[in-house]
Amino acid sequence: MTVTTSIPFIDLQAQRERIDADLRRRLDAVLEHGQFILGPEVADFESRLGRMCDVAHVQACANGTDALVLALRALGVEPGDRVVVPAYTFSATAEAVALCGAIPVFADVDARTFNVTAETVGEAMARPDADGAPPVGVIVVDLFGQAPDYETIEAVAYASSAWVLADAAQSIGGSFDGRPVGSLARVTTASFFPAKPLGCYGDGGAVLTHDPEIAELLASLHFHGKGEHQYDNVRVGYNSRLDSLQAAVLLAKLEVFEDECDRRQTVAARYSAALEDVACVPWLDPQARSVWAQYTLLLEPEARDAVAATLRGRGVPVGIYYPIPVHRQTAYRKYARDLVLPVAEDLSRRALSLPMHAYLDESIQDAVIAELRRAL
Ligand SMILES: *Cc1c(COP(=O)(O)O)cnc(C)c1O
Numbered sequence: 001m002t003v004t005t006s007i008p009f010i011d012l013q014a015q016r017e018r019i020d021a022d023l024r025r026r027l028d029a030v031l032e033h034g035q036f037i038l039g040p041e042v043a044d045f046e047s048r049l050g051r052m053c054d055v056a057h058v059q060a061c062a063n064g065t066d067a068l069v070l071a072l073r074a075l076g077v078e079p080g081d082r083v084v085v086p087a088y089t090f091s092a093t094a095e096a097v098a099l100c101g102a103i104p105v106f107a108d109v110d111a112r113t114f115n116v117t118a119e120t121v122g123e124a125m126a127r128p129d130a131d132g133a134p135p136v137g138v139i140v141v142d143l144f145g146q147a148p149d150y151e152t153i154e155a156v157a158y159a160s161s162a163w164v165l166a167d168a169a170q171s172i173g174g175s176f177d178g179r180p181v182g183s184l185a186r187v188t189t190a191s192f193f194p195a196k197p198l199g200c201y202g203d204g205g206a207v208l209t210h211d212p213e214i215a216e217l218l219a220s221l222h223f224h225g226k227g228e229h230q231y232d233n234v235r236v237g238y239n240s241r242l243d244s245l246q247a248a249v250l251l252a253k254l255e256v257f258e259d260e261c262d263r264r265q266t267v268a269a270r271y272s273a274a275l276e277d278v279a280c281v282p283w284l285d286p287q288a289r290s291v292w293a294q295y296t297l298l299l300e301p302e303a304r305d306a307v308a309a310t311l312r313g314r315g316v317p318v319g320i321y322y323p324i325p326v327h328r329q330t331a332y333r334k335y336a337r338d339l340v341l342p343v344a345e346d347l348s349r350r351a352l353s354l355p356m357h358a359y360l361d362e363s364i365q366d367a368v369i370a371e372l373r374r375a376l
Contacts (some may be wrong), residue, residue: 039244053182064191068096137243142171
């Protein structure tokens with residue numbers, strides 16, 4: 001018997017019902033004015049996101065991967081440069097580096113936070129390389145919605161004159177030490193892929209920065225390297241814009257986002273209280289507020305795949321983020337050769353993510369908990 005026929009892993013329909021009237025009004029406004037690219041919704045969204053994240057400049061763009069590429073280009077990454085990235089992340093973090101012709105240097109992560117630390121970044125930066133050039137920068141990922149302590153990581157990077165870029169694709173809405181994600185690093189990237197905590201109804205992304213010079217470069221780079229105007233091209237750039245319909249969706253979602261972030265705390269706390277005796281529940285840095293892009297448990301490596309299969313068989317959708325660490329992926333092995341990163345490799349065999357969204361009601365959550373306890 002399955003607990004129910006359809007527990008969603010992420011329930012976008014419950015959210016849509018809540019925002020429906022506002023959403024349709026905003027979408028209609030775009031259909032009426034017809035400025036599908038660079039309509040007023042885009043600038044409005046940029047300024048609202050900037051205010052929420054306590055950052056001066058926001059450049060919306062086409063998706064979170066482009067946001068990383070644009071940020072890397074604005075930071076001056078050149079082909080052949082080495083850039084430190086976590087081995088345990090969605091592959092797009094390393095992909096953006098490779099797309100710039102640069103070389104990803106994989107850092108291991110912390111077993112409790114799933115994030116890189118000052119130690120693992122320091123180890124990756126010091127790792128000898130054939131050409132001897134030290135990494136020019138570090139991309140930190142706030143995995144599953146929790147930001148690490150950027151100041152300690154920056155101290156290590158800045159000591160070697162490397163920059164730090166925050167990949168906040170999963171963590172917009174979170175904070176560290178009371179400061180919102182988006183303001184924690186000099187440059188931060190976001191993704192609005194539908195399944196992210198703040199998602200649109202298609203692809204979307206943004207780069208956030210405190211630095212006016214980076215902001216100016218981003219404004220040019222995302223629009224074919226424009227200069228004074230659209231038909232003045234001063235550098236080779238990209239076509240990477242957020243469209244007005246997606247900006248309208250994001251504006252509607254921002255209206256309820258803070259409340260959704262609160263609800264996610266409640267859902268996560270309920271999972272942890274109910275499961276801490278049977279699984280390794282996620283650890284939260286007391287200084288961090290996670291936005292819980294994923295609620296990820298660690299199981300015994302021998303049990304994980306069987307438990308996932310049992311749960312799916314009983315109608316409980318679960319995710320495995322990530323089954324293969326990036327340095328072991330076919331596309332990226334060439335950058336890692338025989339590099340062993342024990343924590344990332346161990347996590348990839350143990351991680352299991354449960355249904356997580358702001359509208360997970362208690363009865364469905366209790367069913368997920370009961371099925372998991374039974375499967376264990
Ligand atoms: C989703 C994600 C991205 C890429 O975002 P897209 O909008 O899908 O291109 C990059 N980094 C991380 C950590 C992500 O989770």
